[in-house]
Amino acid sequence: MATAQDIKDKIDLLDFLRGYVELRPAGKNFKALCPFHKEKTPSFMVSPDRQSWHCFGACNEGGDVIRFIERIEGVGFLEALSILGMRQDQIQGPRNDAIRRKAETVSAWANEQFDQAQKILREIGQRARIAGKLRWREEVERCVGEWKILSVLSDDLQDPMQVMSLWPECESVEAILANAMPEPLPDFPPITPEYRSYLQAVARGDV
Ligand SMILES: [Zn+2]
Numbered sequence: 001m002a003t004a005q006d007i008k009d010k011i012d013l014l015d016f017l018r019g020y021v022e023l024r025p026a027g028k029n030f031k032a033l034c035p036f037h038k039e040k041t042p043s044f045m046v047s048p049d050r051q052s053w054h055c056f057g058a059c060n061e062g063g064d065v066i067r068f069i070e071r072i073e074g075v076g077f078l079e080a081l082s083i084l085g086m087r088q089d090q091i092q093g094p095r096n097d098a099i100r101r102k103a104e105t106v107s108a109w110a111n112e113q114f115d116q117a118q119k120i121l122r123e124i125g126q127r128a129r130i131a132g133k134l135r136w137r138e139e140v141e142r143c144v145g146e147w148k149i150l151s152v153l154s155d156d157l158q159d160p161m162q163v164m165s166l167w168p169e170c171e172s173v174e175a176i177l178a179n180a181m182p183e184p185l186p187d188f189p190p191i192t193p194e195y196r197s198y199l200q201a202v203a204r205g206d207v
Pocket residue numbers: 034035036037044055056057058059060
């Protein structure tokens with residue numbers, strides 16, 4: 001399977017950056033005006049040897065080509081990979097289609113599982129509130145325990161690096177979510193003003 005490293009190996013950082021900044025030679029490195037903050041003297045340095053960039057100015061941040069795309073396009077890791085895949089297509093034909101399709105599949109899967117996790121979290125939250133009102137401590141504790149586990153999973157499903165490591169375990173993730181949905185509670189009707197007056201009447205002894 002193609003990895004992020006494989007994709008990076010095929011991309012020349014300099015070629016890629018030229019689409020965004022004007023690179024000027026500086027010794028064996030290159031410099032440019034940082035695209036992430038306003039400046040008049042270049043503090044954005046690029047090392048062709050290390051295939052990395054760093055802003056020594058206001059950003060004081062750097063990384064590889066994927067990190068650059070994440071920042072400049074405001075996207076996550078998988079989308080950044082997919083952008084690289086598309087650029088590769090433009091340059092070298094469709095050999096990265098498979099990578100892009102895979103990234104899209106993984107991303108769609110993660111979004112779907114995230115939605116499911118959020119649905120269950122809402123259900124568990126509702127359950128915990130009702131169990132709390134009923135002073136059913138065991139059930140509250142059980143809900144809180146499940147809520148914690150699912151929150152972590154839900155966060156992971158939003159983190160592209162975690163999604164990459166969850167993907168090989170996708171069946172386990174699906175199984176966890178399939179078993180986590182609690183039995184639905186009955187729909188509690190809202191208390192109507194009529195019913196409230198009825199209760200007050202009962203309390204007064206009128207009924
Ligand atoms: Zn900067």
